Amino acid sequence: MVSVAFKKNLKEKYGIAFHNEKLLDAAFTHSSYANEHPGTTDYEKLEFLGDAVLELAVSDYLYRHFPKLNEGELTRLRSNIVRTEGFSEFAKECGFQKEVNLGKGEEKAGARQRKTLLEDVFEAFNGALFLDQGMPAVQHFLHLTVYPLIAEGDFNASRDYKTELQEKLQVNGAIDIEYNVISQDESVPTFTVQLSVAGKKLTTGTGRNKKAAEQEAAAKALKKK
């Protein structure tokens, strides 16, 4: 089910070749597809497992690489990483988006673009990799994807883009900064907010909740400056 080109890419870019390709196929199968194709397995249970796999892999990385942080700081940083929407970006970079098997209705509804779906697939993929080859293989994959961004401080517990942006913009006095929800879908859930500065539309952000969407909009604005 997963394309030959994708498997080739996995092998060449990440050194990953699955022994049990059924696990790989399941990791990319949404329940809506499985419902339409009896006999196929969806990724839900792999996602259950992958969630714990990522939690341990990230914990282990933080424990080893941030010896100066105390337990509370490590816990906050871990929470920022594993609850972040960032996993959807990694999923895109790894070319996961094209490979997801979706039911017709979900495809039409634009599920392929949904961050939450891509995050789920990223978790499921890591769950499948753990079952197929164990923790060291997962850690190797994360060394090529997630860990470099942790090392760069992208997930720092203290990073609050909204506050950073405000401080930067208001250095010469008060300026009007507005965040407005421009679309929301509680069922998924996905929120999109529009960030305007001094009445001018600057960036948009999307996220699982309003706060995450605002943070993304602010982070994008900071990169623009």
Added chain:
Amino acid sequence: MVSVAFKKNLKEKYGIAFHNEKLLDAAFTHSSYANEHPGTTDYEKLEFLGDAVLELAVSDYLYRHFPKLNEGELTRLRSNIVRTEGFSEFAKECGFQKEVNLGKGEEKAGARQRKTLLEDVFEAFNGALFLDQGMPAVQHFLHLTVYPLIAEGDFNASRDYKTELQEKLQVNGAIDIEYNVISQDESVPTFTVQLSVAGKKLTTGTGRNKKAAEQEAAAKALKKK
């Protein structure tokens, strides 16, 4: 710091011999002891790691051994196991209680008897074992301790001892069942409740919150019958 007898027991009963005994010592060192003995390491960071180690080990076990449960059922069962007070019982069975290094004040305050402390030490021990010998060693240890009770259904998501007890006692008509908090320490937190049936004191239960304490009291009463 950990006693020779304990190390002998670990080896004989569980086949565990630490390569790096500093990790083992840290797993049994409470912060109150480390504060009084500069240069010693407490278990807090190992507990941070051990929490994720247990989450993955239990997830992996459930994934493999309960193929008929769906993702939601697996998640509830996992949550029952990893958030349970049960880990303190395993810690006692493994003889952990005697080995904990406590500061003088905490020792006097009875910390050694605290379930929450024993749970933390159980997590820290598994974190240390993971660092020292990897996931397979943790899984082997849990096969000898935690997994058999999961297999017996001790953590079943549906198990509600209070309801079970009520149904059993009220089979011949209404009977007065009371749960009263007899002591509580919000700072730890630990609650103790007294269960009385028809005005007669039957059992007590302790837990992190009132609900958990009541469940324990009811479970003990069910075992008595």
